[in-house]
Amino acid sequence: MHVISRIFSASLAVVSAIALSACAGGALGGTTGGGSSDNTVKVGLLVSQSGVYASVGRDMQRGFQTFLDQHGGKLGGKTVNLVTVDEGSTPQSGVAGATRLVRQEQVDAVVGIVASPTAMGSRDIFNSAQVPVLMGNTGAVALGGAQASDWIWRASFDNRDPGRALGRRLAADASGGKVFLIASDYAGGHENLEGFKKTFPANRIAGELYPPFGTTSDYSSYLAQIRASGAKQVFAFFAGGEAIEFTKQFAAFGLSKHVRLNGTFLTDGASLAAEGNAALGVRSTAVYNWDRDNAVNKAFVKDYRQKFHALPSIPSGCMYDVGVILNKAVASISGRVDRASINDALRSIGTVQGARGKLHFDDHRTMVNQMSLIEAKKTADGIRNVTVRPLP
Structure with missing residues (x-):
């Protein structure tokens, strides 16, 4: 348990x-x-x-x-x-x-x-x-x-929706290799990963970890397991202080050179400014981004x-x-x-x-959202989350 x-x-x-x-x-x-x-x-x-x-x-x-x-x-x-x-x-x-x-x-x-x-x-x-x-x-x-x-x-949204949307996208890319799953150990983390597993092949999941909720100091043991797994991509759910520390340590550990970091909320809001260059290239599923065109x-x-x-x-x-x-x-x-x-x-x-x-x-009082894939990129205004494409 x-x-x-x-x-x-x-x-x-x-x-x-x-x-x-x-x-x-x-x-x-x-x-x-x-x-x-x-x-x-x-x-x-x-x-x-x-x-x-x-x-x-x-x-x-x-x-x-x-x-x-x-x-x-x-x-x-x-x-x-x-x-x-x-x-x-x-x-x-x-x-x-x-x-x-x-x-x-x-x-x-x-x-x-x-x-x-x-x-x-x-x-x-x-x-x-x-x-x-x-x-x-x-x-x-x-x-x-x-x-x-x-x-x-x-x-x-439903907590499973961001994971389902990105899982479907990554599953369609056979060259993307295996994916390692990691999330904060509470209901939101488990449910985000549950959604991902609904639409991504089980035989392409390299491992699954749940650091204790509130971890903001040392992720090194988890990062070592990701490196050892040989995964080419990671899907992670962290927010707030957890997202900042995980993203920064992921880059400092050298993983960002060889492994694509994907997630939900990882580079959102104030987290992006705190993460700086460590956030570059990180992709996330988003129900909203500042550049929505309406x-x-x-x-x-x-x-x-x-x-x-x-x-x-x-x-x-x-x-x-x-x-x-x-x-x-x-x-x-x-x-x-x-x-x-x-x-x-x-x-x-x-x-x-x-x-x-x-x-x-919908019929169960849950908002129906258009998901999109965003990526942290350098722009003329600094590092920004930029919409890459809509997701189903």
Whole structure:
């Protein structure tokens, strides 16, 4: 059994206790929500402001804030009362944040959520309270499928999708040789690699490793195993501080001279600047990139760069689109704007034009995205992630 299984089981035991306590006696306030008037809507933003994924949470907050700034702080014509809570980097801190937003703050909707353990640990809280949740980063597999909650909308993606898309692409290239798989040892890492294995031949997988979640110091033993395997390519899932250290050490170990590094989120956002030349040539599957060629994205990138002096990342783009979706939903409500009416509006949202392009939810409340292959390259503006081609 992987280490994550033992750690996650123990964490969920604590999380379940928190959830049961929060849900006891119907204390979460039903479907009405609170704090809103006829002219306002109260939104809870749950993102990591501390821990290994703090940079991801910051980018998510920036993406959503850019949409609000463009629309005068309103969604669907209603003034937004935004409450931001730190998700932290553990299931316990994430669930505590979700509980606060639902029970104490009585928000009408929740947006954000960085990590899969937070999403899965908070599922029963959101479901029992009947609070609509638009997830802008995590794509935990357990939140989709036939048993998905009616109140949880994966406005990001399914965690398996990036791996499936790239696995299919690499499988078509017989000259690409064997691929070594490596990911952070938690649900998101396992599910990304699971997706890759769905579309890539098993006899071309050279090995599979899961460093403990939160590793940001020494990957040398894992890199040595990759070198010894004779693999010609690597597919990796790391984000935030983990992505920075893995990518830098991959290059310092000399592997980048002979092995192509592919992944999800490896060179995204602030990671790219921290990695510098070590990121050059790294390819990633992306549901969003700053150079998407559509009018909505061009306006988003312009305003984001002006405000934050940086290019938007994948979580930034997804959270901007959360704003697009929620704006359309609230605008379509003719009566009282509350938890139930927002969720009903999301069911009939149809297609929206976001920074990612044309978007719609599938039958299991998961966003259908156009994937693309991006590569970190030197440009006249410095090292940038540049779109190479669309992926199926």
